[in-house]
Amino acid sequence: MSEIISVEHLAYSYPGVDDTPGVAVFEDMNLKVEEGSFVAVLGGNGCGKSTLAKHFNSILLPCGGRVMVCGMDTADEERLIAVRRNVGMVFQNPDNQIVANVVEEDVAFGPENLGISSAEIRRRVDNALRQVGMNEFAQHAPHLLSGGQKQRIAIAGIIAMEPKCIVLDEPTAMLDPRGRREVIDTVMKLNREKGITVVLITHHMDEAAKAQRVVVLHEGKVAADGTPKEVFSQVELLHSLGLAAPETVELCWELNKQGFSLPLDRLGEEECARLLYDAVKTQCPGGN
Amino acid sequence: MEPILQVQNLNYIYSQGTPFEHQALMDVSFSVRRGEFLGIIGHTGSGKSTLMQQLNGLLKPTSGKILLDGKDIWSDKKLTRQARFRVGLVFQYPEYQLFEETVYRDIAFGPRNMGLKEDEIDRRVRDAARAVGLTDAQLQVSPFDLSGGQKRRVAIAGVIAMEPEVLILDEPTAGLDPAGRAEILGYIEHYRKTHNAAILMVSHSMDDVARLTERLLVMNGSKLAMDGTPAEVFARSDELLEMGLNIPEVTRVFLDLKKMGLDVEPVYTIGQAVEALKKLKGGAAVC
Numbered sequence: 001m002s003e004i005i006s007v008e009h010l011a012y013s014y015p016g017v018d019d020t021p022g023v024a025v026f027e028d029m030n031l032k033v034e035e036g037s038f039v040a041v042l043g044g045n046g047c048g049k050s051t052l053a054k055h056f057n058s059i060l061l062p063c064g065g066r067v068m069v070c071g072m073d074t075a076d077e078e079r080l081i082a083v084r085r086n087v088g089m090v091f092q093n094p095d096n097q098i099v100a101n102v103v104e105e106d107v108a109f110g111p112e113n114l115g116i117s118s119a120e121i122r123r124r125v126d127n128a129l130r131q132v133g134m135n136e137f138a139q140h141a142p143h144l145l146s147g148g149q150k151q152r153i154a155i156a157g158i159i160a161m162e163p164k165c166i167v168l169d170e171p172t173a174m175l176d177p178r179g180r181r182e183v184i185d186t187v188m189k190l191n192r193e194k195g196i197t198v199v200l201i202t203h204h205m206d207e208a209a210k211a212q213r214v215v216v217l218h219e220g221k222v223a224a225d226g227t228p229k230e231v232f233s234q235v236e237l238l239h240s241l242g243l244a245a246p247e248t249v250e251l252c253w254e255l256n257k258q259g260f261s262l263p264l265d266r267l268g269e270e271e272c273a274r275l276l277y278d279a280v281k282t283q284c285p286g287g288n
Numbered sequence: 289m290e291p292i293l294q295v296q297n298l299n300y301i302y303s304q305g306t307p308f309e310h311q312a313l314m315d316v317s318f319s320v321r322r323g324e325f326l327g328i329i330g331h332t333g334s335g336k337s338t339l340m341q342q343l344n345g346l347l348k349p350t351s352g353k354i355l356l357d358g359k360d361i362w363s364d365k366k367l368t369r370q371a372r373f374r375v376g377l378v379f380q381y382p383e384y385q386l387f388e389e390t391v392y393r394d395i396a397f398g399p400r401n402m403g404l405k406e407d408e409i410d411r412r413v414r415d416a417a418r419a420v421g422l423t424d425a426q427l428q429v430s431p432f433d434l435s436g437g438q439k440r441r442v443a444i445a446g447v448i449a450m451e452p453e454v455l456i457l458d459e460p461t462a463g464l465d466p467a468g469r470a471e472i473l474g475y476i477e478h479y480r481k482t483h484n485a486a487i488l489m490v491s492h493s494m495d496d497v498a499r500l501t502e503r504l505l506v507m508n509g510s511k512l513a514m515d516g517t518p519a520e521v522f523a524r525s526d527e528l529l530e531m532g533l534n535i536p537e538v539t540r541v542f543l544d545l546k547k548m549g550l551d552v553e554p555v556y557t558i559g560q561a562v563e564a565l566k567k568l569k570g571g572a573a574v575c
């Protein structure tokens with residue numbers, strides 16, 4: 001096992017304006033991300049998710065402690081390009097990430113800035129578009145694509161840089177249900193087939209349920225960390241942090257308040273349906 | 289009673305006469321009553337935001353009419369200006385709406401434009417900020433130094449401070465955490481009741497619109513494809529999936545239960561699901 005990202009005693013405050021004190025987001029934050037894993041990061045608004053993510057590719061630098069990416073200190077100026085090559089970022093608004101008028105030029109933008117030969121860029125662009133299922137759109141105008149398609153182009157732009165890790169900061173917030181599914185399926189496939197490490201920041205619990213590991217942030221610290229089943233069955237804890245479990249678990253939790261006694265770890269619709277089926281079919285007096 | 293808002297045969301074409309010409313709305317007609325809570329769903333690019341921007345006069349129809357209280361908002365300059373205040377629009381991307389130096393000034397912008405007195409503006413700013421969960425300290429910071437979810441709250445506060453009769457929210461909960469989502473949605477519902485305001489909420493969350501709205505408009509490829517209660521709309525799940533949409537998660541669980549042979553009616557919210565299952569369990573217990 002090896003960790004691709006290691007956050008060690010991270011402290012970070014945004015600088016204050018004029019003589020006002022800055023906002024302390026982290027004082028002693030610790031987190032390790034295993035290479036090849038798929039980690040979802042949850043947390044209330046303003047808890048520091050985006051701030052943390054920006055430390056993963058040196059957009060922000062620690063005020064204290066350190067952040068290591070593939071063994072490199074993100075604060076080491078000489079390693080800046082190497083860090084950015086290893087960790088790519090996708091943000092919430094697909095429109096803001098489009099830089100060119102033709103899809104393939106847009107995807108080529110990142111690698112061009114890395115100073116890669118044009119033959120190699122060609123190969124990477126074709127490959128990246130294929131991986132997100134958008135190769136047929138290579139010659140299209142990106143601004144005329146749907147939100148889910150734009151977001152897949154943004155992901156292709158990152159893949160073309162061949163990073164070891166992709167960090168997505170609420171990539172599906174503006175997408176319709178199909179677009180959301182497309183983006184999540186795409187990152188899951190990259191994780192499974194290419195071994196790319198995925199860090200997914202999201203407010204959608206059903207998306208987090210698809211990760212291998214769920215990390216919950218609260219007030220600059222890790223408040224829960226485990227498999228989706230482990231984390232989402234702690235419904236009360238989640239509620240107390242302003243979060244929720246997937247709808248399937250919330251349903252079971254509500255039913256338990258009404259005299260059912262259901263386990264809270266059936267995240268998928270089908271397993272939830274099976275659980276409910278058994279509960280109403282086999283339930284007989286004495287059971288409650 | 290006359291509808292507060294009537295949309296008649298609305299067409300809108302972007303960038304007419306250029307290579308980017310795009311007809312974003314085709315012959316859209318519907319009306320909205322005071323106090324009604326309307327949800328608008330549709331795939332990305334279906335024309336939802338374009339439609340919303342027509343309703344307060346931000347975009348001018350290529351053809352067709354928008355009537356506010358029975359009067360065409362484009363028939364006279366005064367009416368167009370009034371529409372901006374009476375129909376409040378919270379943009380999909382709050383960044384497009386925030387531009388002042390402090391959160392306070394941002395929220396005050398609308399009321400100030402309406403020509404209200406300073407103490408009335410102050411009252412409205414503080415009420416609106418409190419309602420969306422912003423602290424007094426946050427009123428003094430720059431909106432650009434806030435997190436994504438905090439910016440959205442400022443944008444919503446800025447519009448409700450104008451106390452509009454029709455409140456339009458384009459994806460108001462995108463980027464909000466679950467508690468924030470519940471809080472804002474609860475507030476919107478409260479605003480509707482206390483002001484007898486009509487609410488139009490664009491959303492990609494089938495769960496949210498199922499729980500809150502009494503009527504759904506479905507946009508598909510620039511056209512109004514469905515107009516009905518959530519039950520009527522979500523009963524057409526195959527068509528919705530085809531359009532890139534979906535049905536609420538509990539509805540899918542119940543479809544599975546039905547396939548497994550349980551005799552259940554469709555449900556759209558957790559509340560309905562709990563009631564239905566309680567009944568079934570009660571029935572089984574009698575056996």
Ligand SMILES: Nc1ncnc2c1ncn2[C@@H]1O[C@H](COP(=O)(O)OP(=O)(O)OP(=O)(O)O)[C@@H](O)[C@H]1O
Nearest residue numbers: 014045046047048049050051433434435436437438
């Ligand atoms: N540029 C900035 N200057 C000053 N403070 C900031 C800045 N950006 C964020 N903050 C503050 O830092 C804290 C953490 O913000 P961050 O954006 O990391 O939150 P988040 O967890 O990503 O929230 P959200 O879910 O709303 O996106 C918040 O209190 C926020 O107000």
Ligand SMILES: Nc1ncnc2c1ncn2[C@@H]1O[C@H](COP(=O)(O)OP(=O)(O)OP(=O)(O)O)[C@@H](O)[C@H]1O
Nearest residue numbers: 147302303308310312331332333334335336337338
């Ligand atoms: N200025 C413009 N010029 C040409 N076409 C445009 C322009 N603005 C928007 N469009 C197109 O009009 C269509 C409708 O856009 P609109 O923003 O109304 O969609 P939407 O339903 O709100 O989508 P989303 O769910 O992504 O917010 C889209 O195909 C969009 O690309």
Ligand SMILES: [Mg+2]
Nearest residue numbers: 049050435436
């Ligand atoms: Mg954020």
Ligand SMILES: [Mg+2]
Nearest residue numbers: 336337338380
């Ligand atoms: Mg829109």
